[in-house]
Amino acid sequence: MIRNALVIDQVERTGFALATFMRYAGIPRVDVTRSGHGFVEAVQHRRHDLLVVDIDTPEVTGLQMIDAVVESGSPAALVLMSAQPTRILQAAQDYARARGARVLSAIAKPCTMRTMATAAQAMARGRRHRAPPRDGVTLSTTGAPDFTAEVLREALATRQIAAHFQPRHCTRTGVLHGAELQPCWYRPDDTWLPAADFLPAVAHAGLCEALVQRMLDCAFELLGYMHKDHGVRLGVRVPASVAASVAWAQGVADQAERAGIAADRLVLEIAEDGGARCNDVLAGAVAHLRLRGFHCAIDRFGLGDSTLSRWFKVPFSELQIGARQLLQARENPHARHILASIIAMAREQDATLLVKGVDGEQDLALARSLGCHFTQGAQHADAMPEQAFVQYAALLRYAARRQAVTG
Template sequence: MAVCGGRPYGARTSASRRMEDPCMASVTLYDAPPRLEGFALPDLPRSAWADAAPDARAQSQGLREALDRGEVTAWFQPVHRPSDGALIGAEAFARWIRPGRPAVSAPALTALAERAGVSTRITEQVVAQALAFRRRIAAPEGFSIAVNLSSADLRDRGTVERLCARTDGCGASPGELVLEIAEGRLVDAPRSAIDVLARLRQRGFGLAVDDFGSGGSSLALLAQVPFGQLKVDARFLLAAPTDRVAEGIVDACAHLGRRLGLTLAAEGVETPAHRALCDRFGIVAAQGTRPGAAVPASEFAARHRAV
């Protein structure tokens, strides 16, 4: 194994050590081709809220009432190991199931929850359902469930105690959850948000930076936050088999993750070509709609009885 400053590249180092080590400080996206001419990120599928009420206030009130009625539920997408397809985890996504009307999926629901001021409430409900789901499928040790944190969660100093109360209340270990933070949410994150993440990690929760490569965050932020996983943005992985620039960006992100001792994950793993790229770049956790889209807990349990 190659070493830098007397440490293996894969070794986890402290924030100060990574900042002081000249080898670590020099990590940049230099592996990516320098020119972006002709490269366009593919659009990811998004569920439109086709019959949304035009009144934002009515939408917000409707969501608050839906939370009271228990209509916001967690759906689960499997996470596989690319090398052999083994099921190693899941990610929980919030869905608003409206009787007699189309469901509102994660992208639209996230934006609406932020406007309605109920993001932290949704996070709590998804965490509670994720922990119950893990017990329901009798998940083995090492089977983690990812839950996304909102900007409101990062701003709220009470987030740590609320999530700990959820795990303590059902006798679960915080390590059973991986809390994902989209890179874009970290760009203008206040110092208090970094403190919230550090406290969550101290309590034993896993932390992952999501959609890495698209948010424009400072690389120094990776040294300040004790992340354990880096998840490459799906759009780069989707384009990588046929686009050298996208492939170079995936390579650079993976190289950076390895240098910082982070586990590598990716979304957008849909084809054998994508899986081959994962093996090539050391990506050990993969998600994709073709291998397994997000489904209700009962359907997931029926499909994956061998967990």
């Protein structure tokens, strides 16, 4: 687990922005310096788990700092940054590894600052661990915890269950478009559980609607204070069985109005459940939401009940491709042809297209070649806590402005 980090950046504002983001990502102590000499002294006298090094500092170069790290016997991992040509950054990375340093990432400045967010999330993943069974929790035969309805209701009521935000970017420009809310459970013993560990229990307890409401609350809270200029659009996943009611749809519209949030900043992503028999009432609810100004998506098209018949029946404004379909298209030419046909169909109906599970440059290139509008996945960043996402958006905004100023 990373507890102590040191950032050196000759631009003080950038250094403090990175440090703030890293603290939000779960690193308790992050120190910042602009001085190469100060960095060397700190490495020699204090233990760090992570060192973020701007190799462009003038009085002590990054190569000298790498030497200082190695010679001090520091076990810290390194993140190297530079505004110099890529070959220089790569040379510094190769040198560090040749000297036995552990290099976590090498980041070009400033146009790929979002990579810093991904790196910070990778650092924070060390915090993920499971709590031992407690009252109200039993282990199933598969080893996954089974939670009682009472425990889940308490977690929802006390806001232990919150949202992580996985960024979405424009496929063509890379600009931040928004994020998908993913439930997570922060336990009182300072551990947290991912959604996969408790969503089956939520469904079994009949608390899906309560969980959706909790995610809507998180979305409206963030949209209420996040800088309007960011223009981010947040996606909340809703089971079709929950959304299949005009009364429920109007409730969402009423909540947005009370919160003072424009409807077009929210995407309601209808999950692949409910069966074909709910499609008629689902169509009415989605039509109502569309008339109120919301975006509505069919989630993971082609899986479960997210079928072609539902697409034709329900007036969705967005079609979302899941990670499984992307994986199949990546590995199988026939699956790729089918996916291209689906995307062409959606584009003919003026629908927005989002691809999830984009985990590398190859996936991003595939999504771009197929004409998708937006992408989501580890290629951009993992899901992150609310404040980390706010800082992530701020870093990208700052980097874009720097790039615009510098040409």
